[in-house]
Amino acid sequence: MSDPKESSLHDKARSETAFNKPDYWVGDADVTSLKRAGADGIQLRLDGVDHTARPTWKLRETIEFYRDILGLPLVHTISARGWGQVNHPDFLHFFFDAGKGALIAFFYYIGTDRPEKYEPEDHWFFNSNHTAWAVDSREELDRWKETLEARGLHVSPHIRHEILESIYFTDPNGYPLEISLRLRDIEPLDGRDAELTLEAAMQLEDELRKNGDRLHDIDTVWRRKGKLVQDLIDGGA
Amino acid sequence: MVVIYVLDVAEFHPVVESARKLPNCTVEKSHGDYFRIESPSEIVLNRREMKLKPAVWYGIFTGGLNGEIAEWGRDEVRVIPTNKPL
Numbered sequence: 001m002s003d004p005k006e007s008s009l010h011d012k013a014r015s016e017t018a019f020n021k022p023d024y025w026v027g028d029a030d031v032t033s034l035k036r037a038g039a040d041g042i043q044l045r046l047d048g049v050d051h052t053a054r055p056t057w058k059l060r061e062t063i064e065f066y067r068d069i070l071g072l073p074l075v076h077t078i079s080a081r082g083w084g085q086v087n088h089p090d091f092l093h094f095f096f097d098a099g100k101g102a103l104i105a106f107f108y109y110i111g112t113d114r115p116e117k118y119e120p121e122d123h124w125f126f127n128s129n130h131t132a133w134a135v136d137s138r139e140e141l142d143r144w145k146e147t148l149e150a151r152g153l154h155v156s157p158h159i160r161h162e163i164l165e166s167i168y169f170t171d172p173n174g175y176p177l178e179i180s181l182r183l184r185d186i187e188p189l190d191g192r193d194a195e196l197t198l199e200a201a202m203q204l205e206d207e208l209r210k211n212g213d214r215l216h217d218i219d220t221v222w223r224r225k226g227k228l229v230q231d232l233i234d235g236g237a
Numbered sequence: 238m239v240v241i242y243v244l245d246v247a248e249f250h251p252v253v254e255s256a257r258k259l260p261n262c263t264v265e266k267s268h269g270d271y272f273r274i275e276s277p278s279e280i281v282l283n284r285r286e287m288k289l290k291p292a293v294w295y296g297i298f299t300g301g302l303n304g305e306i307a308e309w310g311r312d313e314v315r316v317i318p319t320n321k322p323l
């Protein structure tokens with residue numbers, strides 16, 4: 001937190017921007033009350049990833065890691081006296097190019113210490129929040145592993161998933177990074193199957209919650225999925 | 238009866254091929270998207286025999302299952318008939 005004198009200086013420059021209005025902060029939105037995309041006939045379209053962003057409290061290490069060790073070009077930096085919000089720290093916001101226009105960005109909040117809850121931990125809850133970059137060939141995936149190891153990084157063995165083969169490592173902030181090779185094209189049946197798996201899980205959660213219970217294992221989901229697939233077969237769909 | 242449903246994608250084809258060799262198992266392409274493997278009794282599958290990588294093995298029944306997992310290990314799974322609700 002900056003000192004009171006600094007804060008009052010910043011207060012003079014306070015502006016009513018979108019960042020001051022927490023109205024759009026809808027972490028607890030009632031999804032059931034929202035209108036469905038199918039209802040208004042408007043097909044919104046995205047064109048891939050522009051950037052993802054995370055906070056860092058290690059300025060030099062982060063820049064050197066992404067720019068000098070991974071070799072991602074530093075392509076943009078914002079340096080600003082806050083965003084116009086009360087007590088917003090001054091900051092640096094910098095972007096590295098990860099290919100095909102996708103940027104990875106960081107915020108360095110000047111004069112702040114990392115709160116304990118933002119410290120990395122070796123736990124799947126923490127690690128599930130990660131960045132996965134694509135490579136377009138097995139040779140390139142191998143080259144990343146060999147080269148990063150030769151540069152001194154610890155890189156996981158190749159992990160072969162259903163549609164991806166990946167290697168994993170972490171940045172100086174403890175943020176997990178993944179480099180992935182797509183093993184095959186995603187087909188329409190993958191999407192249909194995904195719908196059925198999640199439909200099975202949602203049905204069960206709804207049913208169990210009514211009794212004050214919850215899902216306890218994936219076996220239950222697999223059995224309901226089996227029913228949904230058998231219904232498909234019986235329906236001749 | 239045990240039924241295993243397998244999505245018709247390359248990474249799960251070894252499950253179908255393995256089941257074809259099992260006695261008492263019938264394997265049908267019952268739907269455009271799924272193979273249906275049925276056995277009147279238990280079905281035992283071996284990971285190494287199928288050459289499944291662990292990350293795929295742990296999701297082996299993602300296509301759907303009518304049965305109960307009686308034994309589950311790193312290399313072998315045994316599924317038995319069950320009366321548990323689907």
